[in-house]
Amino acid sequence: MSGPESTTAPDTRAGITCAPLAVDVIELAARRERTQVLKALAARRGLPLPALGWVAAARSTLVLAARPERWLVLSAPAPPGVALSSWRSACAACAAAIELSSALSALHLAGPAVRDVLARGCRLDLHPAAFVPGSTAATSMAQVPVVLSMLPAGWLLLTPSSTARHFREWLTATATPFGFVSAAGVTVASLSGESTQ
Amino acid sequence: MLRIPCPWCGVRDESEFRYRGDATRLRPSAEAGIDAFTAYVYQRDNPCDWHSEWWLHVAGCRRLLRVVRHTLTHEIRSVEPAADALAAERAR
Amino acid sequence: MNVPHRRTRAPIRNRPTRYSIWRLLREGLRSQRGWSRAWAKASPRPRYRVVIVGGGGHGLSTAFHLAAEHGITDVAVLERGPIGLGNVGRNTTIIRSNYFHPHNIRFYELSLQLWERLERELNFNAMVSQRGTLNLFHTEAQRDLFTRRANQMRLLGVDAEALGPAELRRLVPLADLDNGRYPVLGGFLQRRGGTVRHDAVAWGYARAACAAGVDIIEHCEVTGLGLAHGRVNGVQTVRGFIEADIVCFAVAGHSSLLANMAGLQLPIESHVLQAFVSEPVKPLLDVVLTYGAGHFYISQSDKGGLVFGGAIDGYNTYAQRGSLPMAEEVAAAAVTLMPALARLRVLRQWGGVMDMTMDGSPIISKTPVAGLILNGGWCYGGFKAIPAGGLATAHLIACGTPHPAAAHLDLARFAEGRTVDERGIGPFPYLH
């Protein structure tokens, strides 16, 4: 599978490699007692909605279930509004589709030191036995909300765009002692190559 | 430091939650009158004992939880989604 | 406003050793043999005119003022354990009268005036130190609020002044006024504010009250309330039933628990407020400093330790212990405001249980139960209010009418919509 190590120049000294991820984000929020309907609909569109706390990947799309009855659908950037309108019309009856592409900024982390670095801000237990590949969780780090996902191809972090710079500064400062390498952008496709869960 | 077992997110530090106070006080009906609303808004049992309280998991699922916690030992006896808690309340 | 004129003093019983430099010298030469007990260990008598539950600052101050102002000495102060180990012995020792609400300014100013003459009144040096309390502000909005507050204080004849960066640099050289995140735009100073040696307040009032004939009864926990046709007639204690015409609760932190004995529910939640002290160092901070961009206030004790605190932990508790997240938060504010503290060490953290009211202001009031008086709901303003709180409570007990300076602190204000909400936070005690 193609992780950032292959998409970017591999750096043997790098404890942690960080790359921005250009992505469209739509949040699907199931209407009251319409969750099953939404799941069926999504399945028909070839997009299985994962259980809470898990990531699903299909058709170069990632789906994160970090909040109950809500899913973040990550796909490659399209012209403004396109991703939304397709969902809006489709699921009007059973869910709200909300555009969050501008609200969230995505970072991809990889390398042997990722856990060490995250442990300096993240209160969750990220031990391989406790937070296995395919896990996702909403929490907070460096005083800002974070949706943290672990993929076979590394870690995916979503943070609010208004504090993205603050978070990036915190990450850089924290990761530097471990060998921090800033890499070129990765694509959703490269992360969703392998289905999890 | 509290560690609250969120039914949706698992055990999380207290810093992820926003406290919303006594969960035994339920909003009276519109016609209940000033005394009923005064009691609802202002009067508290404030026990040194088991305490039923609201916590909003703002950094996680953003769900409202009813936590039953001892105010002296801080031991947590139960945590449930607000909806379930209120349903049970009404059943009683 | 002035402190009410002193009435005829009560007959002084069991007078303790008078404290003075001469007495120190004399005792020094006779190996301290002559010092008597600061307060007598009384055992409960079967009945008193007034029983005060709670041997903390407010209970002891109330007892003292009953005797000193109103000549009422048939009084017992009941304390569950040893006196003075509740919030009067757990606070950050700050006194001030800089409030928004005119009634609050009057009340706390009365207290400040009583502090100013406390030592001579009690013949006990509580080290009232008017080194000034300084509030910093970081935004225009804060400046406007402080301006409004300071102007209100000045209208009422209370001292308050605005300071610019230059004066701040002189006054608190350690403060990083140009901090990149929340630069300090200025500050407001109340020079008459300051600190007091907290333990000494309890001991001093206990000694003076005892000297005036009040019984101070330690290790006498109250387990129940004597009620007859809607009126109190005494208290049940672990040392038997004690009759009383009037019972006064002064047990802030635990007011709700005693009120429950009277079948009352109060507009109060109990929360823990942490305090901290650093290792002692040579003088480096000469005022009481309050940060404006986070919950943090700090002063340096005469012993050299920096005494500081922050906000309440924010959930109901009766556990007198602090938590780690709040300690981290407070330290972050400390280092941000005074970066030089980074290499100083924090010695201890502890917690005190606060009566947090629904509007953040205290309660000195009659209750629906006749003969039952409540002094409580002090939030974290209790220590500075001890002299006036005791004076006003004693007045309410003795005269049956609220003291003019504390009339706004009645219980009925919640039902009637007269809440005294200094910061406009609303009925959310955990946010005050």
Place this chain on the structure above:
Amino acid sequence: MAGVPGKLRFSLGSRRSPIGASAISRGALAGPARISSGALTDPSRPFRFRFDGRELAGLAGDTLASALLANGVRQVGRSFKYHRPRGIVTAGPEEPCALVDVIGSSGREPNWIATTLPLQQGLVAESQNRWPTLRFDLRAVADRLGRFLPAGFYYKTFMTPGWAWERLYEPIIRRAAGLGRLAAVVPVHADPAETVHEHADVLIVGAGTCGLAAAHRLGAAGLRVILVDQDVAAGGGTLLDARWSSWRKSVCAALPQWPALRCLTRTTLLGAYGHGVFGALETLTPQESARFGGLRERLHVIRARQVLLASGALERLIAFPGNDMPGVMLAGAGLSYLKRYGVAVGRRPALFLNNDEAYEAVFALAAAGVQCAGVIDPRPDSRAAARARTLGVAVHGGAMVGAVHGRREVETVTIIEPDGRRRFVLEADALLISGGYTPASALATQLGATLAWDESLAAFIPDAAVAAGRIAGGARGVFGLAAAARDGDAAACAIAAELGRAADGASCPEPPPDAEASPLRALWEVRARGKAFVDLQNDVTADDIRLAAQEGYEQLEHMKRYTTFGMATDQGRLGGLVGCAVLASARGVPLPEVGLLRARPFAQPIPFAALAGPEVREHYRPRRRLPLHEWHESAGATFVTTGLWLRPLVYARESGWSPVLDEARAVRKCAGLTDVSTLGKIDVQGSDAARFLDLIYANTFSTLAVGRARYGIMLREDGMLLDDGTTSRLAPEHFLITTTTANSTAVLEHLEFHLQSTCAALDVLLTDVTDQWAQFALAGPRSREVVGPLVHGLELSNEAFPFMAATEGLIAGVPGRLFRISFSGELAYEIAVPAAQALTVWSALLEAGTRFDLRPYGLDALNTLRIEKGHLTTAELNGNTTADDLGLQRLLKKQGDFIGRTLAQRAGLNAAERLQLVGVRPTDRSERLRNGSQLVAREAPDVSLGYLTSATPSVEFEGWVGLALLSGGRQRLGQRLLACSPIHKETVELQILGSHMLDPENARVRS
């Protein structure tokens, strides 16, 4: 509490000389008192360092204390109150006396503990609390006057005259008090700091034999274990006993095979915080520190399912006259300096011991060829005493030390009978003492363990088991390295079982046996003339405690606070129990009745920097930046911090009103564009959305037509205003709420709370979309012409798109939203587009506006405009104002429930004298207004009638205008009052106007 079990009991069998002593010639060793290379010091790496200006030699591996002792430096400080000379008393973090200033690159740092401070090349240290010098301290006069300065003397004097305390007495006291000095400067750079979040199945505190055995057991069971020890190496007591070295080596070699087990040395557990959370402070080695950019300590926040306290016990002192003289030291410390650093603490040391365990110091000294002056033991005889005699050491049984003499350090020791009669005087240059051992039970009590008095050990012993944890080894009075190891292993098995793991893995090698020992004889104080100290740092003597009891401060907590006993940086670790015993005898009650001092966190003083973590100073709070932050920057904006946001205040670098008023004037004259993206935006969808908003808002939203916006107000349940803003209906079941910037978080939580509690059955979805949408206000008479060309296929005429219209559509080709709402009071539009497209649309608007002299305006101009119009911000929505106060009564819906409805009807919220919103202007137009001024009537200048909330120079009117909250304000229109600001010595006469000074008929916004 590393190595503590080792302080308890040492093999009686060891005849071997200290490690490597024979191999090394004395000359090669740094310092005359160093007789061998210790277990930790490296003779091949000599260091130079300075103490009080003296250049001295030490070795790598030394602590400052061991290096000073090696150089024969005995006196290292002055005591807190009496300024008596003080020396080194311990070899660990419990040290009460040897505190020094360290002068480093980052300035002077006070109160470093010499007994744990690792020696480094070029270290510069200074003694504390003396003036002018350590040897000659003028303040030592306090010692001469000691009899006049008993415990609590300051409560009894300095009371008159009233002014004298602050100006005379207190400054003297303050200067005399305090220990070290802190460099009083503002450092340029923040100290690096980091907080690491840890998770484990089991946390083991202490890596002595007890902790190591347990770690071995639990590691083998495959559990996630964190083992912390404050010493530089694991091993505890085994580091002082050659017989144990092979056991230690094999266990320490085994642990790394289990990847789930981590051992943190140099790490002190700070406290237990409940729910399995612990704080621990790790001190970094120089190498690690270099790697982490100078980081010195690391705070670990450990979450553990189970905890094992194996923190051992602490040797305690004996109170006797002169027990504070330099040269008097704990026996375990003397042993530690000899074994770990090869330093003999005296050429001819005497020892004063009441237990067999402490005799290990005697044997070790003898084995190292140091001649002991003699052992004084209150017990007539004991196994250890007998053995000491066989080594040719004189043991004086049934005797005690009555006094210590010497000019600056120990020279002679007076030996007395139990009844106090003088026996003889012993020449000695050091005195090693041991009064027995106290289990380190601080953490145990924080975990809720109860303590029981054990007469045979003369100590309080905690329960073996507490909630989610166990206590083992010396920490619960199981003394002896082997016994502690077995106890630790047993506790580990119990914990493994608790966690559902089989503990049948390989157990650690069989430990060497503990030797038989005679029981100790409790000895707290030797009563004789002179100061006998129980708290060495705070200078509290046994007599002080007796005086406290005499004066009625007989409860332990009272005595502690009155005498300051146990309140020093060492928290009374050495003398805590001794003081309690003295108090007990003074009161004539058994010791258990007095109890034990409550040990609060932190177990070891922690630097502010380490506790604060990295989010300080610049990074104290995150900065929220606008999507167009860089554009505003390049346009020369001055930014202001509002909450977490950075917002353009004015597009000019210089301060002053003129650029602000130019911006505001542009809006009134033609058009202006401002960035209002900070407004909170909440997406509300669902079939019950309208119902929900009707409950949340005081006014009605179910009647709002699709494509329309409405100004709404929310109340708190207590009837006060919570927030205001415009909310639009984008579709029958889709609303968009805007909140004020300040309240966006609070409002969202308010909505979520009620949606999940008071109306949990509703079909409503709330989503915070604040960061998704950039939002711009385009305001001014020409704004229609500016935006018109950019919204293709959208008719903007007043008829087609009237005031309060809202729609979705393409704006400059970007799918967005257009609202016709106005905060400025002019014809205005608000344009919302996805933040990522903000620049496209903003530029397009500016481009389109060039013909109309469109210019960006900042927060100040926005404020000027809204004040003229009488619109509200948090200055008026201050949490104490009602709808009626602010003239919004008409908005409250007549029927139907809403939050705050009932309590808003309370008398107090409708009293005639309440403060009501009014507009104000100075009667003399040339005078300025000031926010926060108090409003008073000329005839009653000290009675506040209200205050000024917002004021600004006007662009619409001559001079200044303002908004005020005024008692009965709406009845006072036209009146003249004074606005006074005593702190500025200003008084301005005002005329009272309606709050909507500009265009009260709303003609402009509808134009």
